Amino acid sequence: MEMSKRQGKLVVVSGPSGVGKSTIVRQAVQRLGLHLSVSATTRPRGAGETDGKDYSFLSKDEFQRRLADGAFLEHAEVFGNHYGTPRDPVERAMADGQTVILEIDVQGGVQVKAAMPEAVMIFILPPRIDELLRRIEARNRGEDEQARQRRLAKAETEIAAGKLHYEFFVVNDVLDKAVRDVVNIIQEHQNQ
Ligand code: 5GP
Numbered sequence: 001m002e003m004s005k006r007q008g009k010l011v012v013v014s015g016p017s018g019v020g021k022s023t024i025v026r027q028a029v030q031r032l033g034l035h036l037s038v039s040a041t042t043r044p045r046g047a048g049e050t051d052g053k054d055y056s057f058l059s060k061d062e063f064q065r066r067l068a069d070g071a072f073l074e075h076a077e078v079f080g081n082h083y084g085t086p087r088d089p090v091e092r093a094m095a096d097g098q099t100v101i102l103e104i105d106v107q108g109g110v111q112v113k114a115a116m117p118e119a120v121m122i123f124i125l126p127p128r129i130d131e132l133l134r135r136i137e138a139r140n141r142g143e144d145e146q147a148r149q150r151r152l153a154k155a156e157t158e159i160a161a162g163k164l165h166y167e168f169f170v171v172n173d174v175l176d177k178a179v180r181d182v183v184n185i186i187q188e189h190q191n192q
Pocket of ligand 1: 039040076083085104109
């Protein structure tokens with residue numbers, strides 16, 4: 001008899017800008033063979049970014065059209081640009097029994113949690129706030145002072161909101177340790 005596959009888990013990873021969440025997520029994806037969701041965004045493609053791999057880069061009109069069609073599982077505006085998680089690939093991978101991981105901001109995470117309360121919510125924290133500020137400075141992509149201030153303010157509100165809405169907190173002090181912590185949290189849920 002054909003058994004139907006067990007539904008895969010959904011994992012949300014958020015954290016302030018500069019905390020190193022992309023690196024952690026990439027390594028967890030490699031170690032566990034997770035399905036990494038590719039977000040859609042209206043922000044311009046950055047140097048070294050590939051359309052369809054890093055993001056699906058959409059015009060504002062196309063993003064709004066898909067949003068109206070209900071094509072996003074969650075969406076948010078960050079620094080004046082729109083970001084959204086395409087619903088279909090996530091649902092298909094989960095139905096296929098795969099663990100799906102979303103790297104999204106807290107506004108999006110809150111929406112996912114409301115729609116799918118069983119989602120595993122992981123928040124990445126910096127070891128110290130001054131360390132985070134240093135990393136944000138180091139990553140400065142030629143932004144002006146105003147943009148830098150916005151990034152810092154957003155990091156602070158992300159941390160405050162993350163503390164309210166997330167379940168697991170991983171401090172990214174030593175990268176390998178942070179990756180192991182995230183991998184362990186995911187594996188525990190995969191076995192449930
Ligand atoms: P960046 O433009 O630096 O790649 O991303 C800016 C912020 O948007 C980051 O906090 C990132 O996690 C978040 N983000 C990326 N994709 C999505 C998405 O699909 N949904 C939401 N809500 N946030 C996203």
